Amino acid sequence: MASVELRDLRKEYDRGTIVAVDDLDMEINDGEFITVVGPSGCGKTTTLRMVAGLERPTSGSIVIGDEDVTDLHAKNRDIAMVFQNYALYPHKTVKANMEFGLRMSTDLSAEERNEKVQWAAEMMGIEELLEDKPDELSGGQKQRVALGRAIVRDPEVFLFDEPLSNLDAKLRKTMRTEVQRLQDELGVTSIYVTHDQEEAMTMGDRILILRDGKKQQVGKPEEVYNDPINEFVGGFIGSPSMNFVDVVVEQTDSGMVLVGVDEDFRYHLSPDVVDRFGVLESGGEYVMGIRPEDVFPAEGTERDTVTAVVEVVEPIGSDNYVYLDLSGELDTGMSAERVEESDFIARTDASFAPETGQEVEVVFSDEDVHLFDPATGSSVL
């Protein structure tokens, strides 16, 4: 096991016209499981390939344990990588696939290699498959073999590049648990790339969120969820996405009011949460962010509410997604795309099931209201 440190790591392509990874700094602790997430093209794979030694950084360095490995060849780094497409040798048996890395990188005897392969096969529950060839296996079995091949080498660091993306949703969930179990049992420092924020949130001890090659935020799942550093992270983490509304702050005698710029919207923040925002300039413009799960039907409340018109109610089982229009005008004949773009969603209990076109009153859980600077996107907290 070992820590991994990325120091000002940079990768440019096409003579600097493409910056895939932009001066990335990051420390990953010994035994930690880090997930790396961000939209397509944000530099996740390039980062991982540089750690693996498959791509040479333009500048910066990579330190594993106390060794600078930046100039070390991939095969001399004590790392195992698991890929989305499994990368198994099609003509070799499962056993030979698992043994291959051991043959290349160690001078173990045949018996010792055999023992290690048996151990890894047991860990992955694939003892029965050892004599099979990859094309006789299902996607899930192939990925188990690929994981088995990674653990058999007993590396210091595991790198995962979207290893579960080719599996169906149900199998993906099972395999997530498997990967976590492995990581728990072996305690190997792991970097796991995914474009799926839910996967990143459920699996990572900490999450690194990238955008355009730049680090946006690193933190525990609850930190990036509760305290997103900017509007991008707020919108990227969580599903359905955080609602954003342009507001102007009005300081009144009775406290702070957020007034919608485009919507018919006035919201009094309770005095006890106003302190959290410090002194905000009256007339100042912000982007308010509130998560769908922090919007509630305003039944029986004494306080100011927000009036909205229901566009669509989408049941998802225990909860409903209620698409709301805060402008007060019902957009009838709304297309599916319009629903996708719909400005404002409340995730409510399934018992709250208003009709399309119905006017409803909602409130927010005040301590979960976020304010972002419209120019920079930074959180003002």
Ligand code: ATP
């Ligand atoms: P995805 O989720 O789609 O796999 P990613 O976050 O892994 O994306 P990268 O594959 O690391 O992103 O790519 C980062 C950027 O670098 C992209 O703009 C990509 O087009 C560019 N890029 C990656 N590899 C090369 C290359 N060999 N030559 C030129 N540009 C490249």
